Amino acid sequence: MTQSPTLSRRTASAPTQPRKSRRRGADARAGYTFLLPWLLGFIALTVGPMISSLYLSFTNYNLFDAPKWIGFDNYVTLFQDERFLQSVGVTMQYVVFGTPLKLAAALAIAMLLNSKRKGQGFYRSAFYAPSLIGASVSIAIVWKAMFGDSGPVDQGLSFFGINLGGWVGNPNMTMGMMILLTVWQFGAPMVIFLAGLKQIPVDLYEAASMDGAGPVRKFMNITWPMLSPVIFFNLLMETIHAFQIFASAYIISNGEGGPAGSTLFYTLYLYLRGFSDFRMGYASAMAWLLVIVVGIITLIFFKTSKSWVHYSGDAK
């Protein structure tokens, strides 16, 4: 991604040596000038805060008194903090069940829509719509109303003889409700899957058909391997995304993570510690643990991807 082929082409067309180096100096100056907005933002809003967050995670800081160095105390305390451990459990449950289900729905619908038929544009848009509104406060409120006591979901289930009496107040059901909310927003990965499916050469399927392969074999031997880079991309992005759920958890639980801590997501607990209790050092330690966990998961994904992700770069 560093050296573009334009450089060599350009130097070849430049007639003399001094002109080339003058151009190079001018390019460097122009490069940094154009990069200035991003560079400033990167230093002031990302690198700087990351360093201070790391420092704060080793301190006690309440925003009013000077930070007090306490070493690894925050990290040690975290693992004795039951609410923290609960928030880890809640978030893990959400990531482990929600993300694969969402991706499965996205892939299934993408395969359904990957054919030349009338109305595909309409279907694509309709299925994508929830992705756009799903993370909003409005939908969190609607979800709460729909899954509440004698809401439409409750009503619908009682039609089948299932009486749950609302999901919102029941700690055993809230996770299911949150997972349904994320699965419902399968549109974004679906559209990416669709773009990937369009890249698979049709003659592969034709050849497989002539060899007598059924739909399952075609999926396992053609669709899955050919689509694996896209599956990998979606899996990585959706997993990282799932760790960061906040607005819907906040709204559905009135900002408290209830009932019985069943919606105490990691970021919600981080927010409560940092901005309600003003334990900024403690919350910073939580933030760094999140970075480490997400980093490790990304690394594992990339390492294991070698065995199942096939990049057919030269097949283009």
Add this chain to the structure above:
Amino acid sequence: MTTMATPTQPRATTTTPAPVYNPKSESTLAKRIKSTIFHIVALALVAMVLYPALWMISASFKPNSEIGGANNALWSNNFSFDNFVTAMEGIGGVSTLTFFTNSLILAVGAVVGTVLSASISAYAFARINFPGRGLFFGMMIATLLLPFHVVIIPQYIVFQQLGLVDTYVPLLIGKFLAADAFFVFLMVQFMRGLPAELDEAARIDGAGHVRIFGSIMLPLMKPALISTSIFSFIWSWNDFLGPLLYLNTPDKYPLPLALRLFVDQTQSSDYGAMIAMSVLALLPVLVFFLVFQRYIVEGVSTQGLKG
């Protein structure tokens, strides 16, 4: 990428083993039945997926007595605008129109800032050769994967010490500094797809980077600029955590925060007004979606954006 030199056209079905494909024979009975089944299945799924949105819109027009409880049909005989009248009154002495204006200021500011800063930075990444470009590009990509919670606490502390809490500065400054790596990446990818001969020719004619960027690149980047504008508007409009952290006075609240305040104070006593306000808060997003759906969906599929 999409222009693959496959000799046959993409076929609709995968099960028929016949190797010869004749586009004229589309109207055979088997194909018709298959197509009908497809549409029945797809429409049923669409109905399921869109149900929550339809329920929300329908409930916003219904009297409280018909929301929840035994009567959950999407159709009511008592449709009225009463809920919207209540919702427009606002909360805490601030009218909903003010919340709307606040949201609009933030969203338009986000669009202007993001389009400007992301396109300028992306030009450097995509079109200028300078030492360290690869390294910076890698760092930019890494910020795509970074959980942003790691920066919110120090950012908050800094803005608090600068006395900028309860202003729009903390919410907008990142937009003007290309902090949304998504958009920078999107534009870099787009610019890399433009032929290099364009700026080479301009350079030979004596144009500098400012000219090349302003008069050649920007006009050609229209699709990327439109996608960026749409998404940064909608994301800013829906943003909840940022305003929750930085704004304290209700007359500065954007809609999502006002909505939460509304829910807190009315609780479940006035469901209708609550849902009507939810609809109002989503209205621009819904309108954007209906008008720009093609751009939005294609923007996602080509750039791998997330909603």
